[in-house]
Amino acid sequence: EPEVTQTPSHQVTQMGQEVILRCVPISNHLYFYWYRQILGQKVEFLVSFYNNEISEKSEIFDDQFSVERPDGSNFTLKIRSTKLEDSAMYFCASSEASRNTEAFFGQGTRLTVV
């Protein structure tokens, strides 16, 4: 069964450092997303991406965040200068089409900023 894969599963970084979280969406999907979940809290939308550009982003997704699809398979989230409050589980997701289709989630990257 096709699945969304994310690497690494756990990333520890020092405050102020840049991190790149990587995702390989399901191959025939066209829409890609990043979500985050702070421990004990709800899943929060960060950004959606379609046709090589951001289609929507939340207020969490400020200038410190960027996304890229560097090739035909990878989808990355970069945090330029990490803060303690960026510590969370980051989930990548993809979906096939726009309406009435579910999103499939990767297993997540646990980011710990120290």
Place this chain on the structure above:
Amino acid sequence: RKEVEQDPGPFNVPEGATVAFNCTYSNSASQSFFWYRQDCRKEPKLLMSVYSSGNEDGRFTAQLNRASQYISLLIRDSKLSDSATYLCVVNSGLHAALFNKFYFGSGTKLNVKP
């Protein structure tokens, strides 16, 4: 007002019980609706989509009431393995014809006990 609201629980039920979860959403233009299941520190996994006519998948029944902006999930004959957090997810894309944006409820925790 939150986009998606759920009772956080926890619901503590014995094996074999029937349990129902409810969810309300604020955007009347929402396009599609889902129940996801999330185990501790894991990614959300699709349980079922929710259709206007109501739908059933084994022990699980989902219903949607668009007029009341209300979604429900019924689990019959609860199993120990049903213990998880159940997430109500609503697709309310900014440009609904093209883009997706999945809003998550905070989740309802279910504990099924022997």
